[in-house]
Amino acid sequence: MATFKATAETAAKNLESGRTLRELSDLFTPMAIRVAITLRIAQKIEAGRLTSDMLAADTNTDADILERVLRHLVTVGVLTQNESGQFRLTRIGEDMLVENGKAANPPWLDLETVAGRAELAFTRLLDVVRTGEVAYSAQYGTSFWDDLTRDPSSGTDFDVVMAGGMERRIREIAEAYNWGALESVIDVGGGNGTLLAGLLNAHPTLRGTVLDRHSEPALRTFKDAGLSERATALSGSFLEPLPSGAGGYILSRIQSDWNDADVRTILVHCRAAAGLDGKVIIIDEFASEEGVRCDSEDDLRMLVYYGGKERTLEQVSALAADAGLSVESLRTAADWTVMELVPTRH
Numbered sequence: 001m002a003t004f005k006a007t008a009e010t011a012a013k014n015l016e017s018g019r020t021l022r023e024l025s026d027l028f029t030p031m032a033i034r035v036a037i038t039l040r041i042a043q044k045i046e047a048g049r050l051t052s053d054m055l056a057a058d059t060n061t062d063a064d065i066l067e068r069v070l071r072h073l074v075t076v077g078v079l080t081q082n083e084s085g086q087f088r089l090t091r092i093g094e095d096m097l098v099e100n101g102k103a104a105n106p107p108w109l110d111l112e113t114v115a116g117r118a119e120l121a122f123t124r125l126l127d128v129v130r131t132g133e134v135a136y137s138a139q140y141g142t143s144f145w146d147d148l149t150r151d152p153s154s155g156t157d158f159d160v161v162m163a164g165g166m167e168r169r170i171r172e173i174a175e176a177y178n179w180g181a182l183e184s185v186i187d188v189g190g191g192n193g194t195l196l197a198g199l200l201n202a203h204p205t206l207r208g209t210v211l212d213r214h215s216e217p218a219l220r221t222f223k224d225a226g227l228s229e230r231a232t233a234l235s236g237s238f239l240e241p242l243p244s245g246a247g248g249y250i251l252s253r254i255q256s257d258w259n260d261a262d263v264r265t266i267l268v269h270c271r272a273a274a275g276l277d278g279k280v281i282i283i284d285e286f287a288s289e290e291g292v293r294c295d296s297e298d299d300l301r302m303l304v305y306y307g308g309k310e311r312t313l314e315q316v317s318a319l320a321a322d323a324g325l326s327v328e329s330l331r332t333a334a335d336w337t338v339m340e341l342v343p344t345r346h
């Protein structure tokens with residue numbers, strides 16, 4: 001069983017701050033904050049739209065009801081209101097100013113993005129516990145990934161959030177492994193190509209392809225980075241057989257989005273495409289038996305959004321073994337691990 005260090009820290013903090021069960025579990029404060037973020041209330045207050053009448057006019061909402069929602073944000077310390085009814089941001093309220101998709105204010109707080117919709121699927125958690133259903137798909141009748149496809153701006157926001165986490169670690173990942181020796185790689189589920197571009201910049205003889213649901217974002221990245229001669233992208237699915245012949249098949253932050261059966265399928269496709277001499281390389285942050293790090297929040301997010309889970313290195317190795325792959329090497333890159341897999345020799 002993985003030790004969930006983040007859980008223990010949060011638990012200690014909650015105990016220290018004396019937060020009550022009621023405060024930990026209410027839905028009205030998170031929903032009121034999300035409504036304010038979705039309506040860009042903070043930006044409008046900063047622009048001088050200080051009263052609920054002005055804010056309602058600007059957001060096409062009901063002034064009386066908006067006032068009631070904003071007063072709750074006064075109660076919980078996100079806004080202040082003076083005697084003339086004018087609202088201002090508190091220090092916490094200023095966090096709402098960070099533009100969507102960037103830095104601290106992630107798109108999952110905006111109720112009109114796919115990620116924001118995904119958080120609302122948490123209201124189905126009881127059904128998930130009882131039946132194992134994928135909450136997002138049950139709630140909206142379509143998978144998270146299909147919804148991203150339908151809403152290109154949410155798809156871009158998602159790519160930006162993913163790329164942000166990747167950019168911070170790219171140097172370490174590029175140095176952690178002899179990527180150049182693979183000659184060519186396919187970054188399976190490689191998103192907008194941030195990782196592949198970083199690897200190609202660090203390894204001038206390497207060539208590569210991103211295979212993702214859509215090729216356009218990665219093609220744009222490679223064009224902008226002047227890498228189009230060595231990098232390309234394909235639209236496709238890793239739940240189907242993959243193009244063969246590359247020296248390495250990268251799976252970066254893929255496994256936790258999927259249930260065990262799907263992870264086996266994805267690994268089987270990678271192994272088949274890699275053949276006897278190719279490598280399959282998983283890049284991920286693993287939960288750890290020693291409590292190095294595992295985030296219960298991310299684990300539940302994976303569960304509700306996609307039916308996935310946070311896994312330990314041992315759990316991923318076991319799924320790889322089921323797919324006919326053995327761990328050849330493990331390297332550390334920042335707080336992530338680069339796991340090299342080769343076909344199991346009998």
Ligand SMILES: C[S@@+](CC[C@H](N)C(=O)[O-])C[C@H]1O[C@@H](n2cnc3c(N)ncnc32)[C@H](O)[C@@H]1O
Binds near residue numbers: 162163191213239252
């Ligand atoms: C968590 S993101 C990881 C992106 C990138 N590998 C990284 O580490 O930044 C998962 C990626 O899987 C892609 N994806 C989801 N379903 C897919 C499928 N069936 N076939 C190929 N890619 C898929 C998504 O579009 C997304 O880019």
